[in-house]
Amino acid sequence: MAQSDTNLASLVRQAERPPRWGEPLDPNMGEDTLDMLLASEPFSQMDASRFPAGTPLREILRNDSAVREYGSGEIILRKDDYGTSAFLVLTGEVDVVIRPEIDPRLLGRAVRAKKTFVARLAQLWNNNPEPEGWRKRSPRASDKKSASLDKGKSSVYLQDYPRIVSGSQTAKLGEGSMFGEISALSRMPRTATVVAASPVTRLLEFTWEGLRDIMKYDPALKARIDKIYRENSLKAFLSNHPLFDHLDDTSYKELCDAAQLETYGDYNWSGAYKRLAKDGETASANEPVIVREGDYLNGIHMIRAGFCRVSRKYGGGERTLNYIGAGSVFGFGEIANHWKKPDDGLQATHSLRSLGYAHLIFIPTAALEKFANREWAAAELGSALLPDVADAGLDEGEEAPPAGLMEFLAEHRFLNGTKSMVIDMDRCTRCDDCVRACASTHDGNPRFLRHGPIIDNLMIANACMHCVDPVCMIGCPTGAIHRTSFGGEVVINPATCIGCTACANNCPYDSIRMVEVRSEKGEFLVDDEFQPILKATKCDFCVEQKSGPACVNACPHDALTRTNLTRITPIAHWLRKN
């Protein structure tokens, strides 16, 4: 390498910084299609002058939307998949399958591309010796924009669709309707399967970034979507909960009217949490109280998103018994008990506090008495779905994790992680084999830090936890950071990542690191201003490796695991097994 005498020039290489719209959703989007779209509802109603010069409506449509055509019976969305796009029906009709669910085997989920054996073996010699030396062609198999969206490469039809849906309760959506916006905006799995009903169903697919931008500059659409969102999400949530899944449409309407939405804490809670952590105050004193122990209980709280702490007075303080997340119900045990023994008072036996941000649905006792499925409730009382009881979900004789550990997890908000890296430091020989394994599966670059807060003998290492609610995704301008459609691992598409650092700043756990990309020869890739081109990197849970997470496989001492901390059962199991 020629040594430059006066500056760093020998070690930099000019490169193009990937733009916001580097990879349009539909590269074949033509001008006539755009004209057609702009002339039709709802775009024709929009005021193009409200859009800034950098992101005109036409360009948003050109880059962040695509016109898709589906045949009758073709699956558009699958329930429980993760997805980031919303759909607008242009022509034809779609069926939203409400109940019963279609057999998941019929849904033909796209299998994520995994590396072949040869490609995996090639990691032995093909990995770049240069840290962050990136090849022009990304070594990842799934780095295509389409891979992060619902319209997969292969379309799947439901064979004999009318027969399959004949007994099902479906809702028809016609022209001008919108669907898919709940999971696109809330980062939650799809709440229902959607199937094209007409022989020629034309849909406009939006990326959520596009939807967000349009909502930002068009108040009418924002108001409309907010309304749909409120209605649909409440209904979708309640109809999916076994307490209420026996109801008919009118009852639902009544129930939805009775139910109240409650939001505690900040939606973008990571910033608030970071501030709190800086002040050294994360104790429960700062957490908003939803229900206080001993107060009269006038209904149940169902948690839709976020986390809550269930605690009980112990001596002069509060002892955390459990933390509960989405899908859990608080207060039902006491009410059910009251039904059996009406003489007993109806006081809350535990306190409920929101941890950071929590989104709850409150259902008053009166509505509950009217609509709740009592048979199911009687059978399931005390089980995992109703985690009033602290040791819910644990096997016979199994001990709950120590209270200190639960306190620790709650305080650090680790209970957001579905795949947190937990290391048993009593077994870990600090050999770094996990880090090396990670590097060998990620082109020679580790994607986590084997370091982090320690409680007793457990370390929660600094690796992406693949949160239930990945707040890192909130600010991404291109949708490069997304969830895999099935499994929900949070991954970053390096091809579309523009290095804006939004995700890294949003992550409350500092699990995303910006790296300065280099060429294969080690030169920094820089833009016109000689500023290094950054990429956000983090643990991708080895989604492309058939072997699963390499760090777990590589640990010689069974000290490392990736575990779901959103519930106490998995960690309790692991602690016992090890």
Added chain:
Amino acid sequence: MKNDRKSPEFASHEYVRPNLNWECGHACEGCPCRIGPSPKGECRATFECSPKLVTKPGETKGHWSCTRPKSGGGKCENGPMPDGSCCNAIPKCRPRRSLRSMRKLAVVFTCIATVLLLLIGVSRSMRDGFVNPGPISSVHSSEHFANVHRKMSGDASTCAACHDGAKDGAASWHAKALGAFKEGLAPADLIKRGPVESSAMDKSCLACHQGMEFHQPNMPANFACQECHKEHGTSGFMPPADSAYCTACHGDADLMAKSRDLGAKISPHSFPNFTGGSDGTVPARVRPEGGYTEVINDFHTDHPEFRQIKDSLAGKIQDTNTLKFNHAVHMGKGAMPRELNCADCHEQDGRGEYQQPITYEKHCTECHTLQFDETTPGLTLPHGDPYYVRAFLRSLNIQYEEFGRDIEGITGREDLIAYIKGKRESIEGQYETGEDLEHMVFFSDKGTKFSGGQRAAFTGCAVCHEVKPAESINATPKIEKVAVPVRWMTLGKFDHSLHEKGLTCLDCHDVMKSELTSDLNLPSIKSCTDCHSPQGGIDHSCTSCHTYHNSKPFTPLGEAPAAPAKADE
């Protein structure tokens, strides 16, 4: 103030990369440079940025602007030099190898060192000592052996005397090893049960030692020399073959049955037979039907009775000695003028292993004198040859004359003539003719009588010997030659002197009742196993009596038969 034991804080915005072989030399100062060493470990540090020439609209020259990125600290205070060079040069470092990279290096060095060690080890001068797995017996490691080997083969390495592999040097080993792997030591051969069958290495042994056909021809297979003769064990003599090697076959009923069947198909002449002692006293032994295929596991448990005893009990063999000797009478108390001990006749030789031969002159004359004339007790017949006896009897005048002159001391001629005449008359009074006298001397077997003194009156040769009449007129009667076998059991190396401690002759040889010469008087195996057994604690190995080889293996160091050069001389 007490420390909390929390981890120290450090920047978490960068990955720790333990997978890299090199780290920046400034890392130990806590400030590794942003560039980092190359994968080969060279420092690449130059400057912190590459300034950019910014030309504002209207400006002609423009000015240089710092482009240091945020991760490097952002724009620097001083800005670039006027000529556009960066003002912050990064001090060069010497990148440090990571511990793991050093370990990789250690692996490579160790491997190279090992290969070098091997190469030195198998080099010509070191090779024999390097690969030798253990000390060689004194004979095969002697200078003499080396000389003989060198003369025979011209090879410098004594290893090559046995091992083919040592002949051509290390370069040929892999081929030879592969050959052995294909044949002889193939995986299937490794689980073959013993004994080891004859292999190519035996040829090396046979260059000096006698042929392979030294055991019985009905063996199912020929066994390798090394099966019994273990080299590379000790620097002294090669250790004796263990009994287990023998019983590996002889204790195996199946194998023995196989041997028996095989033996039935083989001509009896091809079996080595004991042809008898060299003096003819010990009779030849015939191979028993079925050969020697009894199952034997131990000397003290199932070893068959000795052949001689078995055969003598069956009447197949007996002592063919022509001397008439009655042990019972000689050992009997009272009948004899004095009590006789075994040692009176059976005298040990110098080594104590054998008995000295019993001779008439030494052991019999005390009692059995050859006085034929009662009136002249001092005159005795010569012992040995019947011809001399007859000549003596036919020249009695001269014999009396010599006796009178030399023994009685009669010197006067007249006195001497009168003395001879008296004697002649006396003898002529006893026998009618000279022939009678001769016949009496040779053939009388009246037995021995003790009259007065100790000496038995001589009555005739036939008392002790078998005397046959003369075959022709002039011939003398024939007396069969007396022959006592030196040893009946020719296989065993029996040492009488070793058995004297605590044992008398009679403990083993029951002669007190033996009246016939034909009695063998040998001890049965039962009298051996009391001591030669694990209980008795005395050696009971096969090789203390038997040798595997039919003829004694000889050591050829002096006169190697295989050396043609010698044959020419």
Added chain:
Amino acid sequence: MAKKELDLVRRRFAGLLLTIFVVGGLFAAYLFLAPLYPRHAYLSGWIFLAVMLFLTFFNFRKKVPFLRMGSVGFWLQVHIYVGIISGALFFVHIGFSWPHGLLNQIIAVIFAIVFVSGVIGLWISRSFPKRLTVAGFETPFERMPHVRTSLRKEAEALLLAGVDNQTSPVIAEFFTDRIGLFFAKPRNLAAHLLRSQSPLASHRSQFGEIRRYAKRTELDMLGKLEDLVERKHMLDYQYALQLTLRVWLFAHIPLSYSLLILSVAHVVVVYSFSGSAP
């Protein structure tokens, strides 16, 4: 926690039982079967070589964490138990008598080193992590130079700032004579390995002594300095143990390869000298 230990105990018990069973079987086979099979040394040799290859393969398994062939944790378990069995196999192969030849002795010595280093390594990797966890001040090995430097800089800054912008000569002398070099590089490694508290105690008594001569205003600064010294001790403790956790492999791994090379040479020599080739 009681259950966790029980499970571990059960797993170890099963592994150990299996190993003892195999080792016992090997010794029994040597006693009762070997006399019948004259080439048993070749057989045990091949098995031994295969076992050594298998044991070495563990290192390659660690290099390919992305292949589906059982977790490395499982491989290590097998590695340990097969390693123990290899010790028994070694004795069976050499016939319980120390070899005489030079090559064979070299191989035997290297095997002994590899085996013993493995046993020591096992003990280290089972006992040190707990000590490290209990000791606290967890620091990744690669970051230790950085932490050490920052401790030193902190101490120096503390001293230079002094009290009332004036460093007392007594404390300056104390620092240069007693403390300065202590921060320069890892110290008292052997003492830390042996869990000796004496270096720390010695520092404490030195601080106790210097406090007598310090001005009242300097006591606070001395307290901070002592705090840094204690941190450095904790860092050295981490360093000593983590270094040992890595360094034992410097004997175990290179010599394993050496052992393999020599074993192959041994096989070639033995086969070419066997005299079995036609």
